[in-house]
Amino acid sequence: MNNNMKTKVVTRFAPSPTGYMHIGGVRTALYAWAYARKHDGTFILRIEDTDKEREVEGSIDHIIETLKWLGINWDEGPDIGGPNAPYLQSERLDSYKKYAEILIEKGLAYADPYTKEELDGFRAKAESEKRPFLYRDHRPKNPPKWDGTMPLRLKIVDVKETEWVDEVRGNLKAGPEALDDFILIKSDGYPTYNLSHIIDDFEMGVTHIMRSDEFISSTPKFLALYDALGIDRPKFVTLPPIMAEGGKKKLGKRDGAKDTLEYRDEGYLPESMINFLAYIGWSPEDNTEIFSPEEFIGIFDINRIHRSGGGFNIDKLDWINKEHLKKMSYEEQEEFILKYIPDSLKKLDGFSNTVMHNITPIIMERVVKGSDIKDMVNNGELTYFFGKPVYEVDQLFFKSTKIKLEEKYVVLSTYIEKIIEILESINDGNFTKEKIKEAIWPYAEEVGRGDVLWPMRYALSGLDKSPDPFVLAEIFGKGETISRLNTALALLRK
RNA sequence: GGCCCUAUCGUCUAACGGUUAGGACAUCGGCUUUUCAAGCCGGUAAUCCGGGUUCGAUUCCCGGUAGGGUCACCA
Numbered sequence: 235m236n237n238n239m240k241t242k243v244v245t246r247f248a249p250s251p252t253g254y255m256h257i258g259g260v261r262t263a264l265y266a267w268a269y270a271r272k273h274d275g276t277f278i279l280r281i282e283d284t285d286k287e288r289e290v291e292g293s294i295d296h297i298i299e300t301l302k303w304l305g306i307n308w309d310e311g312p313d314i315g316g317p318n319a320p321y322l323q324s325e326r327l328d329s330y331k332k333y334a335e336i337l338i339e340k341g342l343a344y345a346d347p348y349t350k351e352e353l354d355g356f357r358a359k360a361e362s363e364k365r366p367f368l369y370r371d372h373r374p375k376n377p378p379k380w381d382g383t384m385p386l387r388l389k390i391v392d393v394k395e396t397e398w399v400d401e402v403r404g405n406l407k408a409g410p411e412a413l414d415d416f417i418l419i420k421s422d423g424y425p426t427y428n429l430s431h432i433i434d435d436f437e438m439g440v441t442h443i444m445r446s447d448e449f450i451s452s453t454p455k456f457l458a459l460y461d462a463l464g465i466d467r468p469k470f471v472t473l474p475p476i477m478a479e480g481g482k483k484k485l486g487k488r489d490g491a492k493d494t495l496e497y498r499d500e501g502y503l504p505e506s507m508i509n510f511l512a513y514i515g516w517s518p519e520d521n522t523e524i525f526s527p528e529e530f531i532g533i534f535d536i537n538r539i540h541r542s543g544g545g546f547n548i549d550k551l552d553w554i555n556k557e558h559l560k561k562m563s564y565e566e567q568e569e570f571i572l573k574y575i576p577d578s579l580k581k582l583d584g585f586s587n588t589v590m591h592n593i594t595p596i597i598m599e600r601v602v603k604g605s606d607i608k609d610m611v612n613n614g615e616l617t618y619f620f621g622k623p624v625y626e627v628d629q630l631f632f633k634s635t636k637i638k639l640e641e642k643y644v645v646l647s648t649y650i651e652k653i654i655e656i657l658e659s660i661n662d663g664n665f666t667k668e669k670i671k672e673a674i675w676p677y678a679e680e681v682g683r684g685d686v687l688w689p690m691r692y693a694l695s696g697l698d699k700s701p702d703p704f705v706l707a708e709i710f711g712k713g714e715t716i717s718r719l720n721t722a723l724a725l726l727r728k
Numbered sequence: 729g730g731c732c733c734u735a736u737c738g739u740c741u742a743a744c745g746g747u748u749a750g751g752a753c754a755u756c757g758g759c760u761u762u763u764c765a766a767g768c769c770g771g772u773a774a775u776c777c778g779g780g781u782u783c784g785a786u787u788c789c790c791g792g793u794a795g796g797g798u799c800a801c802c803a
Contacts, residue, residue, distance in 0.1 A: 426800090546740095686762085
């Protein structure tokens with residue numbers, strides 16, 4: 235059954251296919267994955283599809299896509315199989331039934347004869363009396379033989395306070411109210427989570443269960459089932475909750491938690507997401523802020539998982555993403571940018587790999603995520619690199635203070651003529667931003683920096699904000715730079 | 729309401745009884761400066777409250793308060 239060596243770590247991520255994955259689920263998967271990887275263990279992806287009502291078509295693929303994007307890989311799972319297949323709970327019903335029969339034989343499980351209405355009545359009564367609802371208060375004296383059409387419940391024989399050890403929270407306890415005759419198998423024949431996850435974890439040899447803290451309350455029930463089945467319990471690793479941004483509520487789909495893939499679509503890097511999520515609920519010993527997934531595996535430690543919850547903060551994610559973008563190689567950065575440049579831009583005559591190469595640093599210093607590049611494209615902040623800018627003549631005077639209105643065209647023409655003259659005097663081989671600045675600067679100082687640099691900026695970019703005009707001039711080269719200045723000049727003379 | 733968990737700057741966090749309570753993000757100010765960014769330097773800012781234990785509590789204990797979770801034929 236389970237021949238794993240005791241020292242071999244086995245963890246799992248076991249989502250239910252009820253839609254997309256929000257970052258809370260990702261964080262759980264991340265810790266389980268990192269722990270297995272760190273200890274050369276096994277990481278299993280298991281799908282808990284025992285609620286056919288809530289199941290959402292396509293969820294499994296979506297979950298797999300999300301994990302793959304993040305680089306969280308598994309050793310056993312529904313798509314790749316493995317020694318403990320199948321990995322869909324809906325295909326493991328025989329297994330659950332087998333253990334259910336054992337419990338019935340032991341006298342530890344019985345059929346629940348009540349209708350839903352009767353149960354609701356009990357529940358409403360308990361609530362109105364401000365007591366917790368406990369099924370065992372209504373335990374039938376002579377339950378019918380279980381025929382599979384009624385729910386099967388575990389019989390709690392020893393109602394007592396429960397104590398256990400959690401790898402993160404330490405010693406935990408719960409009062410007897412936490413123990414109740416919960417449902418093992420539903421009337422539709424599918425097991426509840428309570429039964430199925432315990433059987434699966436046992437059969438798959440799972441050594442550490444990572445899950446968030448909403449399960450603390452039901453742990454006494456799980457423990458009662460482990461005992462009833464006579465199987466060893468794994469280690470429990472309770473993760474702190476992730477709170478929704480700005481609020482104090484636990485992050486959840488109901489409150490609009492985003493699909494993790496939306497972050498991909500907005501242009502965040504998977505390693506940024508991992509870095510960011512790792513830091514909500516855990517921190518490294520030396521307070522390193524930026525780390526790669528591989529580095530995370532190296533420094534991850536269950537002992538440093540927090541007890542208290544943390545909130546989602548988009549500013550921090552932006553910063554982390556920026557840091558990861560900076561760490562990429564030049565080639566990777568170009569590739570990253572190219573993904574967000576639309577075809578319409580790539581078709582322009584001036585588009586070339588050389589230009590892309592040259593403007594990469596300009597783009598990268600202005601961007602924290604991929605969608606910022608899209609915004610730059612939409613704002614026209616990149617178009618002029620690949621095609622001629624479109625001018626509005628009055629824009630050339632932007633922020634020009636010294637020139638008198640009635641003579642502005644004449645004066646500006648003089649400035650631009652002079653700029654062209656200076657640029658002409660620079661050798662082709664020396665047409666660098668440093669040399670250009672060196673050549674133009676004295677003149678700019680003489681007549682006023684703004685009055686020289688603004689028209690130059692505008693002539694080159696067609697925009698009132700752009701990178702340094704000297705940088706632009708170098709990128710365009712001497713010929714194109716002078717050509718653009720001449721175009722602006724012709725406009726002024728009209 | 730019962731039971732359970734949690735509690736350090738606005739946010740993410742560090743400090744395994746002794747620190748001027750540290751870092752990061754955000755924010756504010758300055759530098760740079762030809763715009764937008766980027767960059768650099770600096771500032772503001774926290775131990776929830778009350779008891780106890782101790783020579784000494786952010787740290788340990790108790791109580792309160794606040795927040796979270798749970799009390800499903802959901803996981």
